[in-house]
Amino acid sequence: MIEPPGGPALLDAARKTLLEELLPALPPDKHYAALMVANAMAIASRTARRDRAGDERIEARVRSLTGSGDGDPWRAFAAAIRAGRFRRGTPERAEAYALLRGYAEARCALSSPKALKRTG
């Protein structure tokens, strides 16, 4: 279907060129912008490679916990938390906390794997 290398590999190659060849040739006042571009490319590459099956598994658990059916499971989860459904002492609190932790960790692995390592 697609001509190799695919999107993530192209992004990685482009990022390497940006950091190794272009950045040293840029005036210092453009370094920050170039580093932001490199960061955006890294996030886009990791996002394209992510484990979509993992996303679906965690969403299925949230649906099951909140009974949210076909709607946005995260919206239903947020509303249930605000309504106090998982307050201290409730049986589903530990499961809710574990799901939130998994949700934050999965997104942090894409946005900032270094931060995930620090907090993990």
Place this chain on the structure above:
Amino acid sequence: MSLLPDDATRDRLTGWLADRAGARSVVIDETRLLAGGAIQQNWKLVVRVDGGPHDGVQEWVLRTDAQAVLSHSHGRLDEFALLKAAFAAGVPVPEPLFSCVGQVVLGRPYFVMRLVRGTTAPRRIVRGETLGGGREALTESLGRILARIHTIRPGLSGLDFLPPPPRAPMPELIADFRARVDADGTARPVFEWGFHHLEQLDVPTDEIVLCHNDFRTGNFMVSERGVEAVLDWEFARWGDPLADIGWFCSKCWRFNSPHEAGGIGSRAAFYRGYEAECGRRIARDRVQAWELFAALRWGVIASEQADRHVSGREHNLELALTGQIIPELELDILELAV
């Protein structure tokens, strides 16, 4: 970009400066846009003042609005009033000199303050071992300075533009930030977890003071001598002093440094400076709640900033990337709201 696009603008500004400075004349030798500030512009002015109390060569900063103005920040003239109040309270700030309410001179309001030298670069500050007399000395002096800010109390004339003091700061902030999450539109279950946790803690407030509301590494200027100036007063409001203490000590403003007080030094040094200056003990058992609120507040702001790009209102990579810090903040929130 130019502050003085034509001779007529230059003439208007020099005439206005001379009038305000009580001088016979003012000549502008240099205007330069200083780095930083998506919301405000800071222009360095090197001026020759002839006569009056400012006679001689002066280095001033003219601060005005950039195009995009954040709805939760003060206008420049309110900021000028805050600087005057802080200066009078003995807080190191750039000395506020003159303000212009009308649009006639530059087409927008602005004010002029004295130029201050030093660094605001967070990574330089948290890695520096000698800045401000060393880590612990600098941290202790920051505690003292924050306590001095907190001597400013409701009722002070000149600050009438601030919203009235809150009766119950934490519950009111929770309601306000929940509303902002709702307006933003993205489901944020971890933020909800944090807000709910804070609600259950039912954090009381002992006193209402002027909170800087962005007192953190990166928003004060430091030199080898010490803290030269506290900057960025646009979010200041009446509130619980612990809000500033929590914001300063929160993990999200330590810049990956192991030092708990702003990434610079120990929490003990910061508390010591604060308590020595104000003579009251910090309610240590409440600080963690305010650190949790700090992570939530920064998370909501980051979401709003990213939305300015995502919505198509503003094409800006920096804003787009700001949203990418949210998962990391969520991990901080979950760590504090177990």
